[in-house]
Amino acid sequence: MKPLTSSKVCTLCNKNEQFFSREYSGEKLCKKCFTQSIESKVRATITRYKMLRFNDHLAVAVSGGKDSLSLLYILAKLNKFRPNTTLTAVTVDEGIEGYRNEALEIAASNCKQLKIPHHIVSFKELYGFSLDEIVQRARSRGETELTACAYCGVLRRKAINAGARQVCASKVATAHTLDDEVQTVLMNIFHGDVMRLAKEKPVTSEVHPLLVQKIKPFCEIPEKESALYAYVKKIDFQDTPCPYASEALRNDIRGMINQMEAKHAGTKFTVFKAIERLRPALEETAKKEKFQTCKECGEPSALDLCKSCELLGHVR
Numbered sequence: 001m002k003p004l005t006s007s008k009v010c011t012l013c014n015k016n017e018q019f020f021s022r023e024y025s026g027e028k029l030c031k032k033c034f035t036q037s038i039e040s041k042v043r044a045t046i047t048r049y050k051m052l053r054f055n056d057h058l059a060v061a062v063s064g065g066k067d068s069l070s071l072l073y074i075l076a077k078l079n080k081f082r083p084n085t086t087l088t089a090v091t092v093d094e095g096i097e098g099y100r101n102e103a104l105e106i107a108a109s110n111c112k113q114l115k116i117p118h119h120i121v122s123f124k125e126l127y128g129f130s131l132d133e134i135v136q137r138a139r140s141r142g143e144t145e146l147t148a149c150a151y152c153g154v155l156r157r158k159a160i161n162a163g164a165r166q167v168c169a170s171k172v173a174t175a176h177t178l179d180d181e182v183q184t185v186l187m188n189i190f191h192g193d194v195m196r197l198a199k200e201k202p203v204t205s206e207v208h209p210l211l212v213q214k215i216k217p218f219c220e221i222p223e224k225e226s227a228l229y230a231y232v233k234k235i236d237f238q239d240t241p242c243p244y245a246s247e248a249l250r251n252d253i254r255g256m257i258n259q260m261e262a263k264h265a266g267t268k269f270t271v272f273k274a275i276e277r278l279r280p281a282l283e284e285t286a287k288k289e290k291f292q293t294c295k296e297c298g299e300p301s302a303l304d305l306c307k308s309c310e311l312l313g314h315v316r
């Protein structure tokens with residue numbers, strides 16, 4: 001075998017063949033160093049943001065896609081060396097015909113392999129309607145303003161919190177990647193909802209006894225790298241897109257950020273860090289907004305009727 005020239009050798013171990021070029025850092029990594037770098041980054045993020053305490057029971061929101069399964073694998077791996085966290089996977093069944101059943105099976109088989117308990121919480125059980133039924137009702141009323149994702153996003157957030165409470169978790173981990181975080185920042189700005197920038201952070205504040213604290217161990221992992229981790233580790237994940245996946249604004253923003261990142265490597269990190277620096281000032285103002293209890297469902301809410309109940313009111 002011909003020896004590798006130094007330009008094709010991993011810049012970290014100086015031994016194995018290069019496989020991935022990390023533009024924003026200049027590293028050119030072999031498969032082993034790449035997967036190890038993702039695992040150490042996640043460990044460092046958990047430590048930096050003090051995401052976990054000794055003996056936490058962590059509910060991991062697992063959709064069956066690449067990001068959430070990569071996260072579950074990494075958390076299970078980290079926990080093997082320091083087994084001081086109990087893990088339970090929680091999957092939300094929104095009720096999307098021809099899509100969610102496959103994801104549920106994939107999530108279940110991964111959990112079985114990792115010996116992690118798997119809990120499913122469904123829209124139908126919680127709200128009396130599946131997402132398909134909600135969309136059908138909205139369409140039959142001629143509603144065009146709210147997309148399926150607009151309903152799904154609000155109801156799923158509440159369902160994950162309910163699922164985490166059902167398994168008595170002390171925290172819930174979601175697989176939001178760096179890309180998701182940056183897209184959300186820009187979406188909040190485009191929607192004019194700047195106070196959400198204070199709330200959407202790597203570790204949410206404990207603002208209500210019924211809200212399980214949320215942590216995002218992937219907040220500094222680009223989506224591309226989380227996908228690559230799943231491929232290299234041969235994780236079985238669902239890659240069929242959701243039939244409703246067409247949220248126009250988020251897709252436009254994703255395209256715009258990816259273009260910027262391709263031209264100016266590191267843009268995503270710059271936006272993420274900029275918001276991190278700005279957040280303390282925003283939080284000072286956000287403190288004045290008090291959390292209340294929804295008059296209909298009794299769950300935490302910014303107004304006297306929570307967003308879920310408002311949306312479900314339209315559906316009913």
Ligand code: SF4
Pocket residue numbers: 094148149150152153242243244245246
């Ligand atoms: Fe829900 Fe939209 Fe995601 Fe489908 S694409 S799971 S409808 S948020």
Ligand code: ZN
Pocket residue numbers: 010011012013014015016029030031032033034
């Ligand atoms: Zn290497």
Ligand code: ZN
Pocket residue numbers: 294295296297298299301305306307308309310
């Ligand atoms: Zn409510």
